[in-house]
Amino acid sequence: MIRLETNLPGFFNELCEVIRLFLGAVEIRQDEGDELIVHRHDEAEGLWVERFSAQGHEVCHAAPIVRGRLEEKRQLKRAAKTGCFLLMREITGVTPPWGSLTGIRxxxxxxxxxxxxxxxxxxxxxxxxxxxxxxxxxxxxxxxxxxxRGLIDTPDDEYDLYIGIPFCTTRCAYCSFASGELGKGTLVEPYLAALKREMALDAALMGELGLTIRAAYMGGGTPTALTAKQLDGLLREANRLYPGAREWTVEAGRPDTIDRDKLQALIDNGVERISVNPQTFSDETLRVIGRAHTAAQTVEAYGLARSMGFHHINMDLIAALPGENEEDFFRSLARTIQLAPESITVHTLAIKRSSRLHEQGYAQVDAGTAERMVNGARERLAEAGYAPYYLYRQKYMAGNLENVGYAKPGYACLYNIDNMEETTRILAQGAGAITKWLFPRERRIERSPNLRNIEQYIQRVDEMAARKRALILSQEENEQ
Ligand code: SF4
Structure with missing residues (x-):
């Protein structure tokens, strides 16, 4: 356990994030611990002076003082984090690939x-x-x-729609989402009824505000865990309430949930982009991570979607999966490239605290291996004509790396860019979905999260829609 003594206690958590870049998920306290790190903040001659010391090392970082409420806090945090980063770099001799960046896109x-x-x-x-x-x-x-370029500058009167289906056939070992296993499926119909109610309430609000839909995305969970009839009913309702989306994506993530009838339901309702996610082409790894499908099923589902006319298919892969070495990962990547989907998303395994892998005490591969996988993927994808178009980082990722979406020219997903860059309002519905309402003039985002628990969501959907409405209306009025 580490003890971090700082005279800027308001930044304690941010400093811990920097320390964890180097030491992983160590416990850090302000009042106890065997290893002591001391931080002293001072001001002198127009400079903030950040002194950090531990294990006989001492570093000092100075930055010009900035005044003004928000910017001052931001720059001071940056100065303190940089000082902490320099100390940890000196002690460990390691420079993480994203340097001192934590908690920011x-x-x-x-x-x-x-x-x-x-x-x-x-x-x-x-x-x-x-x-x-x-x-x-x-x-x-x-x-x-x-x-x-050309995709990021959204008109001020547009928003994206996100619809969450929090059901999966089994739970992946790395999953930390608000998804429930389908089980007997008794919650599905009540859930869909509540979801349609939220969709209708929100649609009325969008109408009142005169806003226009830009992109729609149904994710999860696994939307294709629903039956073809349920999918059709939901998409019909979505299109009735939210007509005219420029892009429609449905995550058909689990290949074993895809069949002809479900794909036909997507086609009938104007969905042109789907995600069929191999994660790996190793059956052994698929078994270890609890995916309940085989590599052959991925190829079959992909082939079926192609034969039915889908012309924008995304495939997700994960680098640094349990038991996989570089050769295994590159084999999966080569197989994916050979199938030639229009976009490929390369994730780096993150072991979140709520995942089964974390409970099992699974240790990540070393940072160097993860980095070689991710960098090698980038080179191979560039050779195959894919370019990176969005990126995000999460806590607890192997090697502190990143997730990157690659696409062939003309196939970048608008919703992914909007969501990650926070340049568009995201109206989100369903258990655990988070509405991110952007106020363009102030360039500020306010969040309205829905309850993650499926039963609670069903019971309290009106309350969540009302809370979302109040937030949006109060802020939209301020914007007038
Ligand atoms: S498919 Fe996604 S949401 Fe479902 S269990 Fe796996 S990681 Fe979780």
Missing amino acids: PTRLMYELREKGVEGEAARRAMEDTFYVSPDKALLLSDILTMQ
């Missing part, structure tokens, strides 16, 4: 630089110099900004 920083007129090579250098991001990751960010 790296692309957002690139966009902030762009607003100040700093672009291209200069922006990459700024990321390297200020946040110690590796040149390779800085280049990845530039490539993503290039792919997002």
Whole structure:
């Protein structure tokens, strides 16, 4: 256990995140622990001075003082985190690929630089110099900004729709979502009734505000765990209430839940983008991670979707799965590329606290192996004509790396960009779904999370819709 003594206790959690970049999920307390890290913050001659010491090492980082409520807090946090990062780097001799960045979308920083007129090579250098991001990751960010050009500037009167189906056939060992196993399926019909009610209440509100739908996304869970009839009914209702989406995605994630009737229901309702997720092409790994399908079923489901006319299929893979080495991962990647989906998302395994892998005490692969997998994927995908178009990072990822969506030209998913870059309002429905309401003038996001528990959601859907409505209306009025 580590004891972190700081005279900026308001940033304790952020400093812990930096320490965990180097030491993993260690316990850190303010009042006890065998290893002591001391942080002293001072001001001198127009500078913030951040002194960190531990294990006989001492570092000092200085940054110009910035005044002004929000910006001051932000810059001070950045200065303290940088000091902590420099200490940990000196002690461990390690520089994480994303440098000192935690808890922020790296692309957002690139966009902030762009607003100040700093672009291209200069922006990459700024990321390297200020946040110690590796040149390779800085280049990845530039490539993503290039792919997002023309897709990111959403008109102020548009929103995206997210519909969550929190059911899966079995639970994956790494899952931390609010998904329940289907079991006997007794909750499904009541859930769909509650969901349709929330959809209708929200649609009335969108009508009152005169907002227009941009992209629609049904995720989960596994939407295709529903029957074809249930899927058809839900999509019909979604299209009746929210007509005119420019893009419609349904996650058909588990290949074993896909059949001709369900795909036909998607086609009949205008869904043109689906995700068929192999995660790996190793049957042994699929068994270990509890996916309950085989690699052959993935190929079969993909072939069926293609034969029925789907022309935008995404496939998800996960690097650093339990028991897999680089060779295993690259074999899965090669097989995926051979199938030629329009987009491929490469995740890095994250072991969240609520996952079965965490309960089992599974240890991640070493950072170097994870990094070689992720970097190798990028090279191989570039050779095959895929470019990165969105990226996000999560806590507890192998090697502190990232998840990256790659797409062939013209196949970037609008919803993924909007959601990750937070440039569009996200109206979300279903258990555990989080509405992220953007106020364009203030460039601020307010969240309205729905209850994760499925039974609670069913019982209290009106209350959640009312809370969402109150938040949206109060803030939209402020924007007038
Ligand atoms: S398919 Fe997704 S939501 Fe369902 S159990 Fe697996 S990780 Fe969780």
